[in-house]
Amino acid sequence: MQYEGRIFRPPSEARSLIVQATVGCSHNRCTFCSMYKEKQFRLRDLQDVLTDLAEMAGLYPDVRRIFLADGDALILPMERLEAILTLIRERFACCERVGIYGSPRSILRKTPEDLRTLHELGLGIVYLGLESGSDEVLKRVNKGETADEIVAAGLKVKAAGIPLSVTAVNGLGGKELWREHAVGTGEAFTRMKPDYIGLLTLLLEGDVPLERDYKAGKFELLGPEETALETLVMLEHMDCEGSVFRSNHASNYISLRGTLNEDKEKMMAQLRLALEGNAAYRKETMRAL
Template sequence: MYFDNAEGPVFRPPSEAYSFILRVTIGCSHNACTYCNMYRSISFRTRPMPEIVAQINAAKPYANHIRRIFLADGNALVLATDKLLEILNLLSRTFPRLQRVSCYAGPKDLLRKTPDELAALRDAGLKLVYYGLESGDDEVLRRVNKGVGAAEAIEAGQRIVAAGIKLSVMVIAGLGGKEHSLNHTRNTAKAVNAIRPHMLSALTLMLYRGSELLAQFERGEFVPLAPAEIMGELHELISGVELPANSHCLFRSNHISNHIALAATLPKDKDKLLDDIRTAKIQLAKVTDWDPYNNVE
């Protein structure tokens, strides 16, 4: 649900399907990752408060039904903390049954926020951040132009956890291609172990029209993984995730990009999840007509 006619497409995580989508920015301030074309058609801009207030006012008739709000577009935490606090305080006053405000965040946005700023945002109602780690491998991050290295990417996630805000980390299976698959999975597992997120989502790489990665594939510079190989990579990743016994990390692979939907709680269900992945790999190995262009969106 959203009340906006500004330019550009609207994206949100699967778990925000019934949330009020409040667009506080347009597009993504980085907008340079080689695998992504989500916001390539629009220029990034932050939204003035009158545009934000207009959306909130349009949602007021539904105030008693709105329990969750997602701040869009691609990285709401790029906004100055004072402005975010103004927005969060307005939301808490307007929606009496509000339980959670969430948003996407990029690593540079998180690194720019001090611990005190993040704590203030938490206290004002920011309860969940979706963070695209994508990979924990320096070379893969460099190749996809994420804008940070592994150490910075890990620190960004750790800052959210330390602030007491729930963190949903997203990683992309297949992002390193065949050449960097092993380093991608092993170093991503190490990054997850260092961050200790509350939720972990594994997406599957898709080759999007208009993305540099699709052009690299068509020039023969990038070799994507077949579905069974993706499952092999996912098995390697989960095998390497070692969280404390008292952890409660929800794992999901229910994005539209995934070949098979998987769900578990880590570390409790790790062995069963690995069994499910092995079964999925056997099933997908039977697919003989797979073509990389099947993954072009």
């Protein structure tokens, strides 16, 4: 099987067979992100993808999950996605789910019928990056879409019956916009009510533009306590009954996990304990992406 560059995938795809359907990210201009920088975005030749899948079917016929990489493989034209999913259905009898990253733009370009067709062919989860529910924060980090557009994309995925996983980034508004970021992100999650919510914490690496702003004094990072307060405010503005919530990534200062709204108060209590000095934060040297 061929694969170009470094591999990036959602944490929940750790045991999945990863097959590269596109190379790089179709946007790749977010100021905080260091992923895919060594790659020029392009669609892989369809026959190469199908050949890779056929080869892997011979080696790993019992695989239960497949993830189509790289960033935003959902941007592929429908005929390519249908061919890929059809081959997976034919050759991987044990496959229970195919996952994919989807940018708001690629989701909104697909019709409701397109998304339903992909779901019927086996697309079992779409990973969408919200990053922030604040339009000002999204503008500053060059996300390329507004909060309303991202929410609309998420709702479109859900309407097609496809499970939706959405991530946001603690600290993305810095000290200047932390409250706007917290409130707006909580409200955006409330509007989408994703099946899964993932909350990461900003960690700058790879000489990205936001790191240069930080070094120049134009952006102030949040510390552990400020991040805990931001998360608390975010949860206060979140009403997502049934959403699985995870903030237990290696980048997070405090590990939180639960199901909303059932475990909301418990997680908020954990944050208050930390803010009162009665719980430890992950050390800076132990944080990672």
